[in-house]
Amino acid sequence: MRLLLLLPFVGLLIVPLFNSESPEIAGFPFFYWYMFAWVPLTSLLIWFVNRNQRSED
Amino acid sequence: MPGNINWTALSVFIFFFALVTVIGFLASRWQRGGAHKGAHLDEWGLGGRNFGTWITWFLVGGDFYTAYTVIAVPALVYAVGAYGFFALPYTILVYPIVFMIMPKLWGEAKRHGHVTAADVVYGRYGSRPLESAIALTGIVATMPYIALQLVGMEVVIKALGLTGELPLAAAFVILALYTYTAGLRAPALIAFVKDLMIYIVVIVAVVVVPMRVGGYANVFSSARDAFALKGGATGLTLHPGQLLPFATLALGSAMAAFMYPHTLTGIFAAKDASTIRKNAIFLPAYTVLLGLIALLGYMAYAAKLAVKSNNDVVPALFNALFPSWFAGFAFSAVAIGALVPAAVMSIGAANLFTRNFWKPYVNAKVTPAQEEKVAKLASLAVKVGALLCILLMPTKFALDLQLLGGVWILQTFPALVFGLYSRRLRAPALFAGWLAGIAFGTWTAFADGVKPVHSLIVNGDKFTIYTGLLALALNFVVAVVVQALLRTPAPVPARSRA
Secondary structure (H helix, E strand, O other), X not given: OHHHHHHHHHHHHOHXXXXXXXXXXXXXXXXXXXXXXXXXXXXXXXXXXXXXXXXXX | OOOXXXXXXXXXXXXXXXXXXXXXXXXXXXXXXXXXXXXXXXXXXXXXXXEOHHHHHHHHHHHHOOHHXXXXXXXXXXXXXXXXXXXXXXXXXXXXXXXXXXXXXXXXXXXXXXXXXXXXXXXXXXXXXXXXXXXXXXXXXXXXXXXXXXXHHHHHHHHOOOOOOXXXXXXXXXXXXXXXXXXOHHHHHHHHHHHHHHHHHHHHHXXXXXHHHOHHHHHHHHHHHHHHHHOOOOEOOOOHHHHHHHHHHHHHHHHHHOOOHHHHHHHHOEOXXXXXXXXXXXXXXHXXXXXXXXXXXXXXXXXXXXXXXXXXXXXHHHHHHOOHHHHHXXXXXXXXXXXXXXXXXXXXXXXXXXXXXXXXXXXXXXXXXXXXXXXXXXXXXXXXXXXXXXXXXXXXXXXXXXXXXXXXXXXXXXXXXXXXXXXXXXXXXXXXXXXXXXXXXHHHHHHOOOOOEXXXXXXXXXXXXXXXXXXXXXXXXXXXXXXXXXOOOOOOOOOOOO
C-alpha cells in the first residue's frame, strides 16, 4: 500500500518523461500542466494510503 | 519608480503591518487551553504542543513557503525558464516524505518531551557530540535563511519607494518584540492573515494578468521568444544537461525541507500524529500556489517588463499592472510573509541553543521556566544577528550561505531519520558520516564557485548532481563503513531525558 507513495517520485524524477512542450492544454505546455497535475494526484495518493493503513502508532 | 514614494500603496502597507503587529502581541493569550504549563519552553517554543489541523496547516504553510520564495522563484524562472520550476516537484515530493517520517518523529518527540531535532538524537543515541553536531548544523543553516526573509522584505519596501535601511530595521524590531512576548503563537496566528492575503494576491494575479496580456498561450509564447533571443541554458523546457540537476535538486531539497528547525518546530507543535498526516494531504494546496507564483516570471515577459535585478520582477509586475492600492496589498502580503518564517526560524534556533547548548554545557539543572527565559533572549540574539548579516554583508553572500545551508541541513538526515527504522548505525558512525558530508559538501560547493550542483565525470560522461545529495551519499557510506569497523555489540537502550 505504502509503495503507492513511490509513484510521484517515479513520475516527477524521470524528467525525460515530461520534458516537452506538446501536447498543450489551455495554453500550458505539457511540461507545466503535467507537473501541476501531480499535485492533486499526490494528495489523493497520500489520502488513500492514510485511509487504508492500520493505525500503528 | 525609485525615490518616488507611492503613498496609496504605502498606506495600505502600513495598515496591514500595524494589524499583524497587534495580532502578534495579542497572540500570547491565544489557544492556551486547560493544559497550559505556565512558564515552560513547550508553551513559548511549541505553542503548548496543541495545534490542530487548521492551525498547523496555516503555520507550516506560512512557514515553509517563505516570502523569499515569492520573490526568488519567479526571479529564477524569469532568468532561466524551466529549470527554475524544480521548485514544483520539490514541493510535491516533500509530502510523501513528511507523511512517512514525521508522524513517527512527532510521536518520539512527544513521548520524551523533546523540543528539537538534537533532543531527539540525544535521546536516541545518548551522544553529546552528535547532539551538538545536529544543533550546530540547524542554527548555522537557519541564520542565512532568516537573512533571506529580510531580502524579501527589502525588495518590497524598495518597490514602495522607500529608501534606506531604517524601515527594514523597524519592521524587524517589531517582529522581535512580539516573538519575544508570544512565542510560536504569534507566527501561528499571523500566518492566518498572511496566507489568506497571499492566496488572494496570487489568485487575482493569475486571473487578471493573463487577461491583460493576452492569455496563457501568449504568456508562454512571449517567454519562449525571450529565451530564444537570450540563448544559453534557458527555455520553456529543460536542456539535456539540466535533466539530472533538475531531478536531484528536487529530490535533495524535498529530503532537506523538514530537517530545518523552523519546519520541524511546526511539526512538533502539532497536537497529534493524525494532524500531521492530514496536513501531508492538504498542504500541497500551497504547492499549486507556488507553481502559479513561479509563472509570474513568465508573465513579466508578456507584460514587456525590463528589470535591473531579477528579484524585482514580482514587485515590478504588480506596480505595472495593478492599481496602487492592490500593489500595496500585494507588497504587504510579501512582507508579512517574511515575518512568519523569520519568527519561527528564530524560535527554532533559540530552542536548539537552549536545549542543546545551554542545558548540557552551561546549566544542567535549568528548570522549564528558565529554559523559556533563555530561549526568549536567544531568539532576540538570533534576529539581531540576521539583521546585522543583511546590513553588513553583501546580499550575494547571504544567498550563497543559504544555498550551503541546504547542503548542510541535509547531512542531519541520517541521524534524525534512520534511527526511526533501525538502530544499527550508532553515534560514532553517524557522527563520522555527518562530518564527512559537511566537509565534502562545503569544500565542493566552494570549489564549484558556490553552485548547488557538482559535475562528476564517469567514463567520459558528465553527470551533474545536487551537491547536497552527493554529500549525503558520502555521509551514508562513511557511516556504514565506520559502523562495520567499530562493530559495536548489542544496541544501547534508548535514553530519555524528559
